Amino acid sequence: MAKKLTAQAExxxxxxxxxxxxxxxxDNAPTRGCMVIRPYGFALWExxxxxxxxxxxxxxxxxxxxxxxxxxxxxxKEAEHVEGFSPECAVVxxxxxxxxxxxxxxxxxxxTIIADMYARWIQSYRDLPLLxxxxxxxxxxxxxxxxxxxxxxxxxxxxxxxxxxxxxxxEETLRILDIYRTFAEDYMAIPVLYGPKTDAEKFPGALxxxxxxxxMKDGKxxxxxxxxxxGQNFSRAFNIDxxxxxxxxxxxxxxxxxxxxxxxxxxxxxxxxxxxLVLPPxxxxxxxxxxxxxxxxxxxxxxQEAVDKLVASLEGVRVKVDDREQFGLGWKFTEWETxxxxxxxxxxxxxxxxxxxxxxxxxxxxxxxxxxxxxxxRVGDLLETxxxxxxxxxxxxxxxxxxxxxxxxxxxxxANGDGGFILAHWCGDPACEAAIKDETRNTIRCVPMDWExxxxxxxxxxxxSERKVVYAQAY
Amino acid sequence: MAKKLTAQAExxxxxxxxxxxxxxxxDNAPTRGCMVIRPYGFALWExxxxxxxxxxxxxxxxxxxxxxxxxxxxxxKEAEHVEGFSPECAVVxxxxxxxxxxxxxxxxxxxTIIADMYARWIQSYRDLPLLxxxxxxxxxxxxxxxxxxxxxxxxxxxxxxxxxxxxxxxEETLRILDIYRTFAEDYMAIPVLYGPKTDAEKFPGALxxxxxxxxMKDGKxxxxxxxxxxGQNFSRAFNIDxxxxxxxxxxxxxxxxxxxxxxxxxxxxxxxxxxxLVLPPxxxxxxxxxxxxxxxxxxxxxxQEAVDKLVASLEGVRVKVDDREQFGLGWKFTEWETxxxxxxxxxxxxxxxxxxxxxxxxxxxxxxxxxxxxxxxRVGDLLETxxxxxxxxxxxxxxxxxxxxxxxxxxxxxANGDGGFILAHWCGDPACEAAIKDETRNTIRCVPMDWExxxxxxxxxxxxSERKVVYAQAY
Numbered sequence: 001m002a003k004k005l006t007a008q009a010e011x012x013x014x015x016x017x018x019x020x021x022x023x024x025x026x027d028n029a030p031t032r033g034c035m036v037i038r039p040y041g042f043a044l045w046e047x048x049x050x051x052x053x054x055x056x057x058x059x060x061x062x063x064x065x066x067x068x069x070x071x072x073x074x075x076x077k078e079a080e081h082v083e084g085f086s087p088e089c090a091v092v093x094x095x096x097x098x099x100x101x102x103x104x105x106x107x108x109x110x111x112t113i114i115a116d117m118y119a120r121w122i123q124s125y126r127d128l129p130l131l132x133x134x135x136x137x138x139x140x141x142x143x144x145x146x147x148x149x150x151x152x153x154x155x156x157x158x159x160x161x162x163x164x165x166x167x168x169x170x171e172e173t174l175r176i177l178d179i180y181r182t183f184a185e186d187y188m189a190i191p192v193l194y195g196p197k198t199d200a201e202k203f204p205g206a207l208x209x210x211x212x213x214x215x216m217k218d219g220k221x222x223x224x225x226x227x228x229x230x231g232q233n234f235s236r237a238f239n240i241d242x243x244x245x246x247x248x249x250x251x252x253x254x255x256x257x258x259x260x261x262x263x264x265x266x267x268x269x270x271x272x273x274x275x276x277l278v279l280p281p282x283x284x285x286x287x288x289x290x291x292x293x294x295x296x297x298x299x300x301x302x303x304q305e306a307v308d309k310l311v312a313s314l315e316g317v318r319v320k321v322d323d324r325e326q327f328g329l330g331w332k333f334t335e336w337e338t339x340x341x342x343x344x345x346x347x348x349x350x351x352x353x354x355x356x357x358x359x360x361x362x363x364x365x366x367x368x369x370x371x372x373x374x375x376x377x378r379v380g381d382l383l384e385t386x387x388x389x390x391x392x393x394x395x396x397x398x399x400x401x402x403x404x405x406x407x408x409x410x411x412x413x414x415a416n417g418d419g420g421f422i423l424a425h426w427c428g429d430p431a432c433e434a435a436i437k438d439e440t441r442n443t444i445r446c447v448p449m450d451w452e453x454x455x456x457x458x459x460x461x462x463x464x465s466e467r468k469v470v471y472a473q474a475y
Numbered sequence: 476m477a478k479k480l481t482a483q484a485e486x487x488x489x490x491x492x493x494x495x496x497x498x499x500x501x502d503n504a505p506t507r508g509c510m511v512i513r514p515y516g517f518a519l520w521e522x523x524x525x526x527x528x529x530x531x532x533x534x535x536x537x538x539x540x541x542x543x544x545x546x547x548x549x550x551x552k553e554a555e556h557v558e559g560f561s562p563e564c565a566v567v568x569x570x571x572x573x574x575x576x577x578x579x580x581x582x583x584x585x586x587t588i589i590a591d592m593y594a595r596w597i598q599s600y601r602d603l604p605l606l607x608x609x610x611x612x613x614x615x616x617x618x619x620x621x622x623x624x625x626x627x628x629x630x631x632x633x634x635x636x637x638x639x640x641x642x643x644x645x646e647e648t649l650r651i652l653d654i655y656r657t658f659a660e661d662y663m664a665i666p667v668l669y670g671p672k673t674d675a676e677k678f679p680g681a682l683x684x685x686x687x688x689x690x691m692k693d694g695k696x697x698x699x700x701x702x703x704x705x706g707q708n709f710s711r712a713f714n715i716d717x718x719x720x721x722x723x724x725x726x727x728x729x730x731x732x733x734x735x736x737x738x739x740x741x742x743x744x745x746x747x748x749x750x751x752l753v754l755p756p757x758x759x760x761x762x763x764x765x766x767x768x769x770x771x772x773x774x775x776x777x778x779q780e781a782v783d784k785l786v787a788s789l790e791g792v793r794v795k796v797d798d799r800e801q802f803g804l805g806w807k808f809t810e811w812e813t814x815x816x817x818x819x820x821x822x823x824x825x826x827x828x829x830x831x832x833x834x835x836x837x838x839x840x841x842x843x844x845x846x847x848x849x850x851x852x853r854v855g856d857l858l859e860t861x862x863x864x865x866x867x868x869x870x871x872x873x874x875x876x877x878x879x880x881x882x883x884x885x886x887x888x889x890a891n892g893d894g895g896f897i898l899a900h901w902c903g904d905p906a907c908e909a910a911i912k913d914e915t916r917n918t919i920r921c922v923p924m925d926w927e928x929x930x931x932x933x934x935x936x937x938x939x940s941e942r943k944v945v946y947a948q949a950y
Contacts, residue, residue: 030549030591031542031579039537039607046538062514063521067506067628068543068581068612069565074505090544091569092581095627096616097562104506106543106567106581116505126801132514137543137612141571152570153542326601 005338007274012218017147019268023277023339026147033145033152037261040339043285045155045264049135051187051283052157052259055179061131061159066113068137069104074112077237081111084204088140090152106139111205111230111256114160115238122162122252124243129172130162138260148265149222149475156260162240162252166231169253173229176257177210180225188263189280189390190214190270191398192224193421193470195449200430203256207231213445213470215398216269219419221445221472224266227257265475270394271363277340278363280390281383286320288379289341291332293348306352306372310345313376317383337362342386343379363390404468411459415440415471422471425456427463436460442471480813482749487693492622494743498752498814501622508620508627512736515814518760520630520739524610526662526758527632527734530654536606536634541588543612544579549587552712556586559679563615565627581614586680586705586731589635590713597637597727599718604647605637613735623740624697624950631735637715637727641706644728648704651732652685655700663738664755664865665689665745666873667699668896668945670924675905678731682706688920688945690873691744694894696920696947699741702732740950745869746838752815753838755865756858761795763854764816766807768823781827781847785820788851792858812837817861818854838865879943886934890915890946897946900931902938911935917946 005022006014020026025041037045053063069092075082090106093099107113114132122130135157142152159176163169177194184192192212202209206228213221235241235251244250271278281287292307294300311319320341322332336344346358356369359378363386370378401420405411414422415436426432426444437443447469458465480497481489495501500516512520528538544567550557565581568574582588589607597605610632617627634651638644652669659667667687677684681703688696710716710726719725746753756762767782769775786794795816797807811819821833831844834854838861845853876895880886889897890911901907901919912918922944933940 027592027595029542030546030588031544034542034544036542036592037540039539042539043537062518064514064517065512065630067504067509067511068614069506069509069628071505087572089570090567090579092565093568094566094578095564096618103569104565113505117502117511120502139543143571153544155540 005274005276008217008272015272015274016269019272019276019338020147025264025268025277028147031152033142035145035147035151037155040285041264044267044279044283045261047283047285048187048263049157052179052183053133053135055183056133056157056159059175059179061133061161064132064134065136066110066117066134068107070107070110070113072103072105074116075105077112078205078234080233081205085109085140090139090141107136108138108140109256109258110134110136110138110158110160111234112238115234115240115254118160118162118235118252119238119240122240122242125164125245128162128164128242128252129168131159131172132161133157133159146265146475148261148268151261154261156258159255159257161255162235163254164242164244164250164252166253169231169255170229173208173210173227173255173257176227176255177212177225180212180227180257180259183259184212184214184224184263184266185391187280187282188224188267188270189282189387189394190224190266191391191395193446193448195446197226197446198430198433198444198469200433201443203228205230205233206256207233210449211446213472213474214266214270215394215401215421215472216266216475217272217397218269219401219421219472221421221470221474222262222266222269223445223474224263225257225259228255230254230256271390272340276338278390279340279342281342281387284340284342285318286336286339286341287318287383288314288320288343288345289336290319290321290345290347291329292321292323293329293346299349302349302352303347306347306357309372310347310357310375314379317379343382345375345379361386363393405459406456408459408462412440415442419473421445423468424459424471425465425467426469427458427461427465429458429461429463432458432460432463436471441473443474445470445472445474480749480751483692483747490747490749491744494747494751494813495622500739500743500752503622506627508617510620510622510626512630515760516739519742519754519758520736522758522760523662523738524632527654527658528608528610530658531608531632531634534650534654536608536636539607539609540611541585541592541609543582545582545585545588547578547580549591550580552587553680553709555708556680560584560615565614565616582611583613583615584731584733585609585611585613585633585635586709587713590709590715590729593635593637593710593727594713594715597715597717600639600720603637603639603717603727604643606634606647607636608632608634621740621950623736623743626736629736631733634730634732636730637710638729639717639719639725639727641728644706644730645704648683648685648702648730648732651702651730652687655687655702655732655734658734659687659689659699659738659741660866662755662757663699663742663745664757664862664869665699665741666866666870668921668923670921672701672921673905673908673919673944675908676918678703680705680708681731682708685924686921688947688949689741689745690869690876690896690947691741691950692747692872693744694876694896694947696896696945696949697737697741697744698920698949699738700732700734703730705729705731746865747815751813753865754815754817756817756862759815759817760793761811761814761816762793762858763789763795763818763820764811765794765796765820765822766804766811767796767798768804768821774824777824777827778822781822781832784847785822785832785850789854792854818857820850820854836861838868880934881931883934883937887915890917894948896920898943899934899946900940900942901944902933902936902940904933904936904938907933907935907938911946916948918949920945920947920949
């Protein structure tokens with residue numbers, strides 16, 4: 001805890017690695033490309049899981065579990081899918097002491113094995129819609145791993161639904177996109193742009209991929225969740241058909257969608273500062289850390305009573321009381337700042353004697369004296385204020401680092417500059433998109449669907465364009 | 476739903492497979508030896524997870540996540556461990572399109588990789604105890620898979636703790652055994668015998684394994700959870716040492732413990748009957764199914780109002796209203812009986828006119844008329860009654876199928892008979908244990924630790940014995 005973090009402005013990437021280590025979110029694993037999610041990081045993920053799981057269930061989804069190991073032949077059935085995922089797979093070739101007749105792929109995603117089961121389960125329109133989600137570990141071989149952002153193994157949820165019509169599948173795809181947007185903005189406190197990806201960036205096997213994209217504090221974009229309209233690509237490959245109301249047979253229309261432990265990286269990078277993590281109250285493992293201050297046994301008794309009262313008044317709030325004797329106050333303050341706990345409450349005998357406590361906000365550092373009688377209420381209010389302010393600051397930051405650019409010269413200069421979002425016209429030609437990626441490492445993050453049509457000319461080729469897109473360097 | 480289940484008495488194994496299929500708990504997967512846990516089965520598991528997770532957290536444990544793939548060399552470090560698990564492992568030999576330099580084992584259990592991390596995290600007595608649990612998927616190659624009981628992939632929790640003294644590790648091992656016992660009896664409604672395993676049956680690498688053992692309705696035993704005192708076996712192999720209070724260095728003392736989706740099999744086999752599942756109310760996905768009965772639109776309106784009132788009066792109860800129009804009453808009754816929903820409430824216009832509803836218990840088939848005004852309260856009470864009665868019946872069943880036997884002839888005859896528990900003396904010689912297993916397929920399930928010492932003579936060799944043990948055929 002002694003050594004300070006590298007400043008974000010000095011080396012954002014070093015800051016990121018250091019804060020993960022110091023806040024004890026994760027550790028490098030002995031398995032290449034993998035991480036260990038430590039208890040503090042996992043508690044954050046558990047809170048995210050609980051909220052998302054509730055949102056999925058409230059919209060009619062149920063959970064299930066499908067095998068991790070997928071027969072190789074399944075991947076061969078959908079051409080784009082095998083091309084996209086096979087090179088990234090971990091492969092089981094031996095089991096039970098013998099070489100297997102057919103290799104098993106460690107799932108990079110589960111469309112294929114789930115499609116095989118859906119073909120058995122779905123017979124009639126009465127079996128539709130089928131709305132299943134799975135919380136699972138998945139594998140994509142990573143050559144340049146980064147904790148949370150890109151690890152060979154990661155945790156996620158993957159939704160897989162089947163519908164009777166294309167319209168219902170599209171509706172589901174957008175319903176989930178809206179859940180992801182709501183989760184990102186209302187819980188993670190990260191404003192997102194949302195809309196379809198270009199064909200070059202879509203999921204292998206999907207008709208259309210929609211994404212939510214957030215801005216990190218280095219101005220780069222992070223894709224935080226994707227929702228795919230699969231159309232009939234997998235239902236044709238796996239022959240998932242059903243009897244319609246009028247007695248004919250048709251292939252189902254499917255969607256799939258996922259959000260992963262990568263979102264933990266988003267929270268770190270969208271809110272953290274030079275002193276460490278800044279966690280949004282709605283997801284923080286500890287929303288409040290209470291630090292009793294007492295030198296003598298006598299003081300100890302007085303303070304303990306005030307702590308007990310405070311904890312009792314904070315029902316429903318996640319409170320951590322740090323009464324460890326082996327650490328000094330300065331150490332404790334620094335530790336909980338590094339760990340990003342939204343509020344710190346200091347309770348000492350002098351404060352108590354004057355009927356108050358000190359409350360410090362992690363996000364602003366603001367300190368205030370609060371009457372002990374209203375402390376419970378004030379803490380609850382402050383948690384909501386911090387949550388809201390964090391979102392507002394992230395939004396202001398994104399606005400400040402977003403530029404609308406129309407001419408090619410300014411575009412190329414900005415794209416090769418110091419990051420941020422570039423809102424610019426694109427003619428729709430994959431060649432322009434590819435050239436820009438090649439020359440500037442900027443990709444089209446999404447085509448924001450809530451922006452009004454606004455005809456113009458492509459920032460690269462000058463061709464006619466219907467609407468603007470968002471370019472950025474991305475994780 | 477049309478075809479009846481095979482009777483338990485006719486073919487218990489066929490009944491088991493059929494009830495899993497008909498109740499839609501699980502399905503065979505296309506991956507050899509694996510199953511798909513379907514939404515209804517997974518909802519049951521989710522309820523079990525929620526309760527156990529709360530019990531672990533209430534006793535100071537935190538969750539974390541460690542990699543699925545473990546370098547082969549890790550297994551080689553603890554001799555018994557590698558011998559026990561290597562033959563069962565699935566092995567990843569290729570990743571990212573290349574052959575790996577070192578093969579990766581798909582975790583059969585995580586002692587080794589967690590020990591490697593603990594060696595980094597634990598420096599001082601201040602870092603102890605370290606109390607971590609993980610919810611995860613694990614793999615043990617199965618040649619004769621059975622859904623839930625023995626599948627190549629299964630879900631479980633695995634606790635891994637490190638302590639400063641042998642006494643603390645032993646205390647933790649027993650604390651967890653007690654949590655498992657409480658969970659089995661108070662939630663699964665299955666009485667268990669509990670105590671240490673013999674050396675022949677202990678976990679590879681443990682000093683001592685404790686287990687809880689339940690009786691299934693065919694008289695066989697099922698091991699439902701194990702808690703291991705690992706002593707310093709892994710801390711020596713992985714060099715997990717710490718600075719003690721007096722400044723010396725010592726290896727930590729460890730425990731590990733697990734409960735898996737196998738327990739779903741226990742609930743099926745301990746309570747099910749010829750009509751299907753019978754689920755304990757505290758874990759059932761739906762505690763109450765409400766079946767509205769209405770023929771006309773007019774009746775429909777009256778019934779709907781009563782249903783809404785009932786649902787509102789059952790806050791905190793997991794209620795399913797089955798208002799599907801495409802199925803008749805008989806079909807619905809059979810479906811929810813097969814699925815083991817503890818209580819069925821029928822609400823029809825005639826009942827409502829006379830101010831009452833019909834409530835039917837799944838466990839006994841008892842039907843009663845309950846006043847609409849007290850229905851909410853009565854349902855709550857009945858759920859508790861059903862939970863208690865299910866435990867009592869399972870206990871009576873176990874007692875009726877347990878025999879105390881002292882002489883060899885009766886012992887061998889009973890052990891080769893039609894199942895049940897045999898309480899008999901054992902001299903402690905592994906040779907007697909092995910001979911009995913060989914000749915009767917009975918194993919020592921555990922040495923019940925709450926039984927008083929009761930000297931006698933070994934049922935096999937006649938040698939002196941301190942106490943009785945429990946023999947049974949087991950899953």
